[in-house]
């Protein structure tokens with residue numbers, strides 16, 4: 001019986017995300033670092049939009065725009081600057097240095113674990129809860 005309980009506990013652990021993600025901390029970091037452009041509800045239209053030369057996209061439609069799959073790795077790379085399309089800069093600042101001191105693993109949409117700053121992983125976990133069907 002004990003072995004069965006242990007096996008079930010292991011299975012449960014395997015199906016969890018690679019690391020506990022703090023959605024509440026992610027929401028707070030988003031309000032501090034992102035909401036000025038992306039808006040408090042992440043749909044765009046924050047107060048800085050007026051002075052930007054590109055509109056911050058609706059971050060609640062990331063899954064809907066990707067055939068229903070939340071593109072977590074692409075978003076993390078976009079935020080920390082690993083996205084190769086950012087080589088020439090862009091209207092959005094990158095945050096790899098801001099959140100780079102505490103690297104944690106997360107499971108990407110492709111299944112493999114990837115390391116990223118804890119603050120970014122938390123923000124992306126919060127964004128995932130906002131996705132519209």
Ligand code: HEC
Pocket residue numbers: 030033034035036037038048052054055056057059062075078079090091092093095123
């Ligand atoms: C100075 C304004 C500004 C700030 C601050 C900002 N963004 Fe952005 N963001 C933009 C703009 C403009 C775009 C669209 C152009 C681009 O992709 O570079 C964008 C694009 C994105 C994308 C890409 C969406 C896609 O479909 O690929 C993500 C994800 C994102 N931002 C998340 C964040 C997060 C999370 C933060 C805070 C850590 C943040 N942004 C801070 C302006 C900003």
